Amino acid sequence: xxxxxxxxxxxxxxxxxxxxxxxxxxxxxxxxxxxxxxxxxxxxxxxxxxxxxxxxxxxxxxxxxxxxxxxxxxxxxxxxxxxxxxxxxxxxxxxxxxxxxxxxxxxxxxxxxxxxxxxxxxxxxxxxxxxxxxxxxxxxxxxxxxxxxxxxxxxxxxxxxxxxxxxxxxxxxxxxxxxxxxxxxxxxxxxxxxxxxxxxxxxxxxxxxxxxxxxxxxxxxxxxxxxxxxxxxxxxxxxxxxxxxxxxxxxxxxxxxxxxxxxxxxxxxxxxxxxxxxxxxxxxxxxxxxxxxxxxxxxxxxxxxxxxxxxxxxxxxxxxxxxxxxxxxxxxxxxxxx
Amino acid sequence: xxxxxxxxxxxxxxxxxxxxxxxxxxxxxxxxxxxxxxxxxxxxxxxxxxxxxxxxxxxxxxxxxxxxxxxxxxxxxxxxxxxxxxxxxxxxxxxxxxxxxxxxxxxxxxxxxxxxxxxxxxxxxxxxxxxxxxxxxxxxxxxxxxxxxxxxxxxxxxxxxxxxxxxxxxxxxxxxxxxxxxxxxxxxxxxxxxxxxxxxxxxxxxxxxxxxxxxxxxxxxxxxxxxxxxxxxxxxxxxxxxxxxxxxxxxxxxxxxxxxxxxxxxxxxxxxxxxxxxxxxxxxxxxxxxxxxxxxxxxxxxxxxxxxxxxxxxxxxxxxxxxxxxxxxxxxxxxxxx
DNA sequence: CTGAAAGCGCTTACAG
DNA sequence: CTGAAAGCGCTTACAG
Numbered sequence: 183x184x185x186x187x188x189x190x191x192x193x194x195x196x197x198x199x200x201x202x203x204x205x206x207x208x209x210x211x212x213x214x215x216x217x218x219x220x221x222x223x224x225x226x227x228x229x230x231x232x233x234x235x236x237x238x239x240x241x242x243x244x245x246x247x248x249x250x251x252x253x254x255x256x257x258x259x260x261x262x263x264x265x266x267x268x269x270x271x272x273x274x275x276x277x278x279x280x281x282x283x284x285x286x287x288x289x290x291x292x293x294x295x296x297x298x299x300x301x302x303x304x305x306x307x308x309x310x311x312x313x314x315x316x317x318x319x320x321x322x323x324x325x326x327x328x329x330x331x332x333x334x335x336x337x338x339x340x341x342x343x344x345x346x347x348x349x350x351x352x353x354x355x356x357x358x359x360x361x362x363x364x365x366x367x368x369x370x371x372x373x374x375x376x377x378x379x380x381x382x383x384x385x386x387x388x389x390x391x392x393x394x395x396x397x398x399x400x401x402x403x404x405x406x407x408x409x410x411x412x413x414x415x416x417x418x419x420x421x422x423x424x425x426x427x428x429x430x431x432x433x434x435x436x437x438x439x440x441x442x443x444x445x446x447x448x449x450x451x452x453x454x455x456x457x458x459x460x461x462x463x464x465x466x467x468x469x470x471x472x473x474x475x476x477x478x479x480x481x482x483x484x485x486x487x488x489x490x491x492x493x494x495x496x497x498x499x500x501x502x503x504x505x506x507x508x509x510x511x512x513x514x515x516x517x518x519x520x
Numbered sequence: 521x522x523x524x525x526x527x528x529x530x531x532x533x534x535x536x537x538x539x540x541x542x543x544x545x546x547x548x549x550x551x552x553x554x555x556x557x558x559x560x561x562x563x564x565x566x567x568x569x570x571x572x573x574x575x576x577x578x579x580x581x582x583x584x585x586x587x588x589x590x591x592x593x594x595x596x597x598x599x600x601x602x603x604x605x606x607x608x609x610x611x612x613x614x615x616x617x618x619x620x621x622x623x624x625x626x627x628x629x630x631x632x633x634x635x636x637x638x639x640x641x642x643x644x645x646x647x648x649x650x651x652x653x654x655x656x657x658x659x660x661x662x663x664x665x666x667x668x669x670x671x672x673x674x675x676x677x678x679x680x681x682x683x684x685x686x687x688x689x690x691x692x693x694x695x696x697x698x699x700x701x702x703x704x705x706x707x708x709x710x711x712x713x714x715x716x717x718x719x720x721x722x723x724x725x726x727x728x729x730x731x732x733x734x735x736x737x738x739x740x741x742x743x744x745x746x747x748x749x750x751x752x753x754x755x756x757x758x759x760x761x762x763x764x765x766x767x768x769x770x771x772x773x774x775x776x777x778x779x780x781x782x783x784x785x786x787x788x789x790x791x792x793x794x795x796x797x798x799x800x801x802x803x804x805x806x807x808x809x810x811x812x813x814x815x816x817x818x819x820x821x822x823x824x825x826x827x828x829x830x831x832x833x834x835x836x837x838x839x840x841x842x843x844x845x846x847x848x849x850x851x852x853x854x855x856x857x858x
Numbered sequence: 859c860t861g862a863a864a865g866c867g868c869t870t871a872c873a874g
Numbered sequence: 875c876t877g878a879a880a881g882c883g884c885t886t887a888c889a890g
Contacts, residue, residue: 186641188867199877204869214875229667233641235582236867239573239882246623251612264807267605274589274624283642285584286612286624303524303571303883304621329567443811469602473781475813526883537861542885552859574883577866641867 187228195224207232238303246283247496248305249273252312252319263412263440264468265485266311269336272489273309280497282306307332307496315380334496336488337383344507346499348491352383355481355512356390359435359463362479362514364398368433368461371395372406374420374445375437381411384437387465387481391435406431410441417444425452432460433520439464439471439480446474446519461520465512477517484510525566533562545570576641584621585834586643587611590650601750601778602806603823604649607674610827611647618835620644645670645834653718672834674826675721682845684837686829690721693819693850694728697773697801700817700852702736706771706799709733710744712758712783713775719749722775725803725819729773744769748779755782763790770798771858777802777809777818784812784857799858803850815855822848 189207193200198217206213206221213221224230238244251266270286277284285305308331312319316338323340326333337349363371375381377388392402406429408420417436424431425448434449436442442464446456456462456476464471467482491508498505527545531538536555544551544559551559562568576582589604608624615622623643646669650657654676661678664671675687701709713719715726730740744767746758755774762769763786772787774780780802784794794800794814802809805820829846836843 190867200868201870201878202876204867205876208869212875217875233577233867235573235577235641236882237869239571239577239884240867240869242882244573264602264605267602267609270608270624271605271626274626278626284624286608286622288609288612288616303573470808470811473808473812475811528883538884539861539863539886540859542883543860546885550859555859571883574866575885577868578883578885580866 186233187225187230188233189230191228192221192224192230195228196220242303244304244306245281246285246305247277247307247309247493248285248287249309249311251286251288252310264470265412265438265440265466265483268468268485269311269489272486273311273493274489275486276490276493280493282493282497307334307500309333309492309496310335310338311492312336312338316382317380332496332499334492334499336492339382345495345505348488348495348508349383349510350483350488350512351509352386352512353390353393355465355483356387356392356435357394358390358481358512358514359387359465360391360394360398360400362463362516362520363433363435363461364395364400366433366461366520368520369395369398369400370406370431371400371402371433371435372408372424372429372431373402373435373437374408374410374417374424374441376409376411377407377437381437387435387437405429410437410444412438412440414440414444414447417441418448419444421445421448422451425449425454434460434462436462436464439466439468439478442478442480442519443470443474446476446478457518457520463520467515471515472517474519476519479517479520480515482513482515484513524571525563525568526571527568529566530559530562530568533566534558580641582642582644583619584623584643585615585645585647585831586623586625587647587649589624589626590648602808603750603776603778603804603821606806606823607649607827610824611649611830612827613824614828614831618831620831620835644838645672647671647830647834648673648676650674650676654720655718670834670837672830672837674830677720683833683843686826686833686846687721687848688821688826688850689847690724690850691728691731693803693821694725694730694773695732696728696819696850696852697725697803698729698732698736698738700801700854700858701771701773701799702733702738704799704858706858707733707736707738708744708769709738709740709771709773710746710762710767710769711740711773711775712746712748712755712762712779714747714749715745715775719775725773725775743767748775748782750776750778752778752782752785755779756786757782759783759786760789763787763792772798772800774800774802777804777806777816780816780818780857781808781812784814784816795856795858801858805853809853810855812857814857817855817858818853820851820853822851 189200189203193203203221206218274284335347340346375384377385408424410416410420436445442462449456464478464480467480471478471480495505527538527541531541541559544556612622673685678684713722715723746762748754748758774783780800787794802816802818805818809816809818833843
């Protein structure tokens with residue numbers, strides 16, 4: 183036999199029609215048990231596999247999900263944020279468990295997201311994961327919605343569609359950080375990260391942090407806040423600028439672990455001891471966090487559960503089922519940096 | 521218009537035949553420039569995208585590569601080796617650059633690798649990446665070869681087919697580690713990692729290490745070697761067992777960074793100072809390496825180049841071009857652990 | 859340069 | 875329970 187076996191080859195050897203082969207292979211109950219067995223045996227012998235291009239074309243679906251990882255254009259090309267890499271791992275597993283393939287694509291935030299995937303029948307739905315400026319994404323979400331594309335999104339809220347978002351309870355996570363500082367009597371707090379609507383996740387973390395401090399009669403001074411995107415470099419420079427401006431604080435909440443790690447580097451350089459002089463808390467619990475010096479106290483986002491929820495919710499959307507907005511509970515992981 | 525636009529829709533609006541639309545969209549030179557333009561304009565207006573299932577079915581190819589990440593069954597389900605995660609990132613980028621999609625799959629080492637991909641016309645070729653027992657893989661490589669599946673493999677050599685492998689010059693990397701120790705007069709060396717043909721990469725690293733030591737009249741005592749797979753846990757336990765057996769050494773070469781990080785934990789616990797009492801060198805240069813305490817000296821494998829080479833070589837194989845065996849040069853990254 | 863037609867390998871309504 | 879047939883949306887040899 184040349185090339186791959188087709189259902190016609192099996193039909194030939196089994197002495198039945200190709201339709202029956204197709205039915206048998208799909209375990210249709212319309213097929214005699216004995217026939218089914220014969221077909222399966224021959225399929226196995228011929229190392230037959232259904233041609234997905236053909237079956238997808240026929241059924242107009244794909245059993246494939248697409249993951250679009252869009253990146254902050256300012257971040258270093260060669261380094262992917264480890265948090266998203268971990269998410270990618272868990273999403274891959276979750277897809278496999280559900281019998282779906284995963285098409286992975288890295289996009290610059292500016293590109294035409296859905297173009298290459300859903301529209302070309304390559305994927306039944308899209309998972310969006312990114313760390314750019316969320317304001318840029320809103321018009322794209324609108325396009326996706328208009329075109330009735332099935333998608334779920336990590337972190338970013340989509341207008342009036344809370345069901346399309348899976349994210350960590352960032353507000354609650356921020357509160358955890360504040361509680362932790364208060365429990366350790368560190369009330370002179372700094373915050374590093376972009377607390378604006380360009381980074382709604384960071385903003386929520388900050389809000390929770392601030393509100394919990396306020397509930398304990400502690401104010402956070404605006405001068406003790408510095409902007410940073412989620413990179414080590416950015417956290418380093420933001421912290422340096424605070425130090426250079428002679429801003430004092432004894433506790434620092436960073437909007438992400440990468441920022442926190444950069445902050446610790448800047449603090450060390452300025453001979454400020456962590457945690458003695460400044461207690462540092464990050465967010466994410468990336469793998470690196472437990473290995474830095476000192477090990478980083480952080481707010482964990484469970485990437486395993488997050489990936490599963492993204493996949494589960496997307497599959498529900500695809501099947502037309504109802505989906506709830508999904509908030510994952512964060513957990514404080516105390517380590518030596520605080 | 522309901523549903524997606526097809527080439528027939530465009531043909532209708534453009535007042536040409538569907539064949540011409542197809543030709544125009546594929547930039548066939550057999551199409552009048554004006555016609556081509558008209559077709560493109562209408563395609564854009566209708567938000568038309570070629571149905572890949574249909575075109576793949578017709579052309580019997582897929583413009584898709586599959587990445588099979590097969591895992592050591594003993595490793596923790598929830599944690600993917602960061603080195604492979606980094607590779608995944610660079611492979612994804614390299615595919616995008618070449619206009620190929622990437623289908624990602626995690627496989628247990630026991631599964632039927634090629635089954636779901638090449639056979640079902642989903643991918644034109646496979647990239648194999650893994651960290652299990654290489655002996656288990658040889659029969660699978662044979663199957664893949666028999667079926668004339670196009671594939672490339674990271675690290676593992678395939679019988680008589682050096683062109684199918686891309687890997688780091690592990691032997692040379694091992695030599696670098698030995699040179700480094702010798703330059704610092706650390707000649708009482710230990711090695712941690714599975715130096716057997718089950719892990720040919722680790723074995724090569726060890727061989728290079730040993731040979732370079734020998735070239736400097738330094739022997740490595742077999743008692744100063746301990747087995748470990750590439751996890752922090754495993755490195756930790758292997759090092760503990762050396763310490764428990766009262767084995768002395770002032771330099772430790774770990775077959776991977778994860779092992780090295782576990783080793784450092786064990787050394788610290790035993791109040792053995794790194795690097796004062798024991799200098800430690802790892803392998804990989806994963807992101808964590810520069811953040812651990814002390815920062816880890818390591819042999820870098822350039823994952824960006826590695827991913828590119830895997831993709832490039834695979835595409836050459838698919839196009840039937842000649843491929844050379846590819847050895848990537850390792851680089852010593854000196855840090856404070858040695 | 860263009861069009862009519864075949865065919866890639868399936869799934870499934872229709873008829874029995 | 876089974877078969878003959880249509881059709882998913884393309885690409886491309888063939889004929890003009």
